[in-house]
Amino acid sequence: MKYLLLYTILLSLKILIVVDATLINILTSTREKNYNFYYILENEFNNYAKKENLDITVKITLLTHYNATIYTTRSYGSMVESLLKKHSSKYDIFFYDNTYTSKYSPYLMDLTEYISEEELKEFNPYIISKLCTYQNKLFGLPINIGYNVLYSNKFYLNKYKKRIPKTWKELIETSEYIINKEKELNNTNLIEYDGFYDDSEECLCSINELIYSFREYVTSPFPGLSSEEAIVALETIKYIKDRFSLDTRFKMDIASKFSYFDFNNILFFKFWIYEDNPLFENIFTMSSLPGNKEGVSGTSVTGYNIGINKNINTKQKNSAIEFFKYVISKDFQKKSLINKKVISAISTLYEDKEVCEKRNCEFYKSQQFITKPIENIEDFDEYDLKYREYILKFLYGNKTAKETLKNIINIKKFYFLTIHSEDTSIGLICFITITFFIIIILLSLIFLFMKKFSPYFNFLPQDFWIILIVGLLLILSSCYTSFEELTKTKCYLRYALLSFGIILFLIVFLCQLIINFPEENKLVEWTTKHRYQFLLLFILIDIIPKIIIYIITFGIRDIMIINGQNFQICYLKNGFSNFLKMTEYFFMFIITIVICILIYAEWNIKSTFYDLRLILISLYIDILYALLIMIINFVNITNYLIYYMIQDILISLITIFNFLIIFGSKILLGILNKKDIQSMFINKITKKFIESSTTISKTTTYDSNRSNIISTITDNSVVSCDNSDKKRETFIAKIIYFHNLSESENYNTDVNSTMDYQTKN
Structure with missing residues (x-):
């Protein structure tokens, strides 16, 4: 009986502990098929929490094209924004596209105090500064990043003993050589080059990294959109499209590319990095994107950050912080990197011997990252739509590169009057x-x-x-x-x-x-x-x-x-x-x-x-x-x-x-009156003063003007009336009365003018 009672108490305590466990709801999305990283993350953390007695359980809601109408980064981003703006506490944590860090910042926790400076320094500083912070606050850290690379067809490169192109010029020459050789063999199915130049979110990344690849040196900053480098970059990609008649291929979205084309017939292909994709591994060899000069490249880097909802209670926040620390920990990132589940933003991991045995660390370290132009843009989605609209008009229309870049600059540029004559004098x-x-x-x-x-x-x-x-x-x-x-x-x-x-x-x-x-x-x-x-x-x-x-x-x-x-x-x-x-x-x-x-x-x-x-x-x-x-x-x-x-x-x-x-x-x-007005005044007033019997007893103080006017009205008695009666009249009548007065003699006027003059001088 005693043991039964003890067992009942222990069972009750266990139930209470389970009931009291904090449930952390997480929202994320993916457009990739068979992407099981989030499910692995959910299981691994729940096992970790159970082992460490954290009384925390996470549940990840993964939105895909199978269970939601989330087809683009923009649509998922709008959904997250809507939830945050409503101050919804339905989800404690969001895995969000780091394009929207600044937009979400008012609704996310500042995570600066929950990660040490030493831990933060292990992350890629460029990615942290551009994609994770806003107004000197940390609103997320990347759980995974992605960037574009060049996939080169191994079969054809080996066949014609050509190396992977390092420059855009070399890519054009290699493509022309192989295409001409294959035409001699009646093979007309080859596609010289493909990338993302369609009406999709990837278009901006493609153009942005293309312009970046035309900078002078590796250490050079992003060339301005009005620069000569930007003009040459756009003209180069249009030349490739026109030279190889790639309009149809360039205009296709990702789904169409994968559905209708045989990748065996593509010589060069620009796409996001996928090291564990059998299709790419069998056909292509992976390298950095080419540039205008050998050694100078550029690739758009993006990814998903982990952010904690500001609108949840303290208990939920504390539990969410525990999950945050687990996900961004070096141990978890290292394990996921080795297993090819993520590409980590922790730069120090690519110095780790164990990691480098499984992943190409040198390849990662050689990447020359550039982010989307998200700085000082309030609504990036609208900017992206206008950006690609101008690019598509250039690629598939008659707009010039200079005109196109000018229009893109105008999307976010604010004009004002300036003493510099760059735009107008x-x-x-x-x-x-x-x-x-x-x-x-x-x-x-x-x-x-x-x-x-x-x-x-x-x-x-x-x-x-x-x-x-x-x-x-x-x-x-x-x-x-x-x-x-x-x-x-x-x-x-x-x-x-x-x-x-x-x-x-x-x-x-x-x-x-x-x-x-x-x-x-x-x-x-x-x-x-x-x-x-x-x-x-x-x-x-x-x-x-x-x-x-x-x-x-x-x-x-x-x-x-x-x-x-x-x-x-x-x-x-x-x-x-x-x-x-x-x-x-x-x-x-x-x-x-x-x-x-x-x-x-x-x-x-x-x-x-x-x-x-x-x-x-x-x-x-x-x-x-x-x-x-x-x-x-x-x-x-x-x-x-x-x-x-x-x-x-x-x-x-x-x-x-x-x-x-x-x-x-x-x-x-x-200037026009050449007479000596001062002498004329004195002579005239002297004469008037001698002839007049009127005694002027006013002092030549600053109020002489007013006093003389009153003297004029009183002494000359232009209108005979009882002053005491006038004082009793209404204000309007008094104003009209004074308006109707006129000085019949110039004597007092001249005296007034002279006294004024003498007073002021």
């Missing part, structure tokens, strides 16, 4: 033009300090004229942010320079018009005595939303143009930022309205008669500019030059017009 011309006008505006300040021109600048004090010019320069300088690559900082600078420049331009007029207002009140008195505080107050009101917007920051939106030139634009990331921006625009609008009202009220003051009209013209131009910008924002512009040029031309024109109207017109008057 428009950017350089714009840059020089903007700089020229900035220098002209700066130099124009010299006239402000010349006595001959001083009477023409009596509407504002010198410091206000300088602030106005600074505002115009800030507006014009915002155009510089259009040049070179767009950044978030440039987005903010453009907005800040433009809006702050407009504010400076407006508030100097607002301040002076308040000071000139023909009525004594607290606002006028305060502004007259504290004009710098007035300016500072408005500047602070303008700066506050700018600081908040800077913290929230701008975003950059990609404008993708099909068969055209992509570009980028700035945008604010959320509604609150847009609200602040609209609030600031409304603030500018209110200032403009107030200025217009004050201009209306002071319309008939002779001392500022022409200045007010020039300011009003300037405001009309500014309003027109604002309307044009609003219209342009609703227009779908698909040309980057038009987009940037319209904005910069409008900014430049608005700045130049405002400068010419407000400042330049005064310089022009001073």
Whole structure:
């Protein structure tokens, strides 16, 4: 009875342990037939876990063309992405194509802390950096890699005593020689060369590694797509296709190639490495792909990474990490490599004597890897589709290599105005033009300090004229942010320079018009005595939303143009930022309205008669500019030059017009009028002063302009009325009243002008 009870307890504990064991679900796929590596992996780990008492069981779901509609890397990749984006916890681990490391990175665990630096250094550093990491984080490690090699027909090479070609030129010459010899024997079934140049995912890899094989030296980087090497590479593969009439063969997908052609009749065949494939081993000998120069080659490397789902609980994560450590361990990789189940990315294994007895280590070490061009591409699948579209048009159409490469560059390249004239000289011309006008505006300040021109600048004090010019320069300088690559900082600078420049331009007029207002009140008195505080107050009101917007920051939106030139634009990331921006625009609008009202009220003051009209013209131009910008924002512009040029031309024109109207017109008057305005002023005022019985008791302080206007209205009594009654009138009536006043005598106007001039000088 006692033993029975003990047995029952032990059995119950065993059941509890089994029930408590963690099940790790893994998803992967393959397009290969009879690929049993994953089943072997599942059994071996479960046995290992049982032996080590890990209480972990793995279950691998393998998708093939037998049990799922997974025919391409893209379709499986989309499935994985969909699961990850839904934050699904159905699968704890994904074996994923390492093309998508960056795309999956937000949903996968950073595995950096779960592998030591020593262990990581044993992997091929190029593969790790290009296919496993993103933004300095490790989101997976390869469980298996693959790359393209050249399969050469052993029978025909031996028959004609030809070596395996090391260059593309040698491949063409060897093919021609063997084909011609076999034709003499009535054998017309030979296929000179075959690779992946069809409408499939392999096409990009084929072209990419082809261009890489045309670099100058082994240590040379990938030639640019606009390089001469890239052009020659494309022309070479098209020459091979045309020379041997390979259109039909080149266009076939993998399934068709294996179904309809006898591989015994293929001289040279580019395909993924398969060391344990009887078909290839019996017919072909395997070597590195040829290059433009002997010793220089190139092969696309890809593979499957192991990644851990971030959206699983801690217990699942810990168990998944145990599996991860097992799979990437040197022992497991070595065993799988020896048994020809995987091609490991652990480079140190190819120095292992036991491994090298079973595998061709030197062949692996001689490979010159190149990855797919996945860097800085948000949607690689779309890029791949467009890439092969252009390549196919080149191979089987009339497009030139240079034109094709240009189109491929445009798929992911973003265009912007540049001072370099590689694409167009428009950017350089714009840059020089903007700089020229900035220098002209700066130099124009010299006239402000010349006595001959001083009477023409009596509407504002010198410091206000300088602030106005600074505002115009800030507006014009915002155009510089259009040049070179767009950044978030440039987005903010453009907005800040433009809006702050407009504010400076407006508030100097607002301040002076308040000071000139023909009525004594607290606002006028305060502004007259504290004009710098007035300016500072408005500047602070303008700066506050700018600081908040800077913290929230701008975003950059990609404008993708099909068969055209992509570009980028700035945008604010959320509604609150847009609200602040609209609030600031409304603030500018209110200032403009107030200025217009004050201009209306002071319309008939002779001392500022022409200045007010020039300011009003300037405001009309500014309003027109604002309307044009609003219209342009609703227009779908698909040309980057038009987009940037319209904005910069409008900014430049608005700045130049405002400068010419407000400042330049005064310089022009001073140049055209050769009389000594200063002496004329003094003589005229002296004469008027002697003849007049009116005593001017105003002091020659900065507010002389406003005081003299009031003096004019009061002393001349143009309209007889009771001032106390007028003060009780409505604001609108008061503005209309002041608008209808006119100075019947020039005496006070001249005195005002002279006093202004003397004060400023």
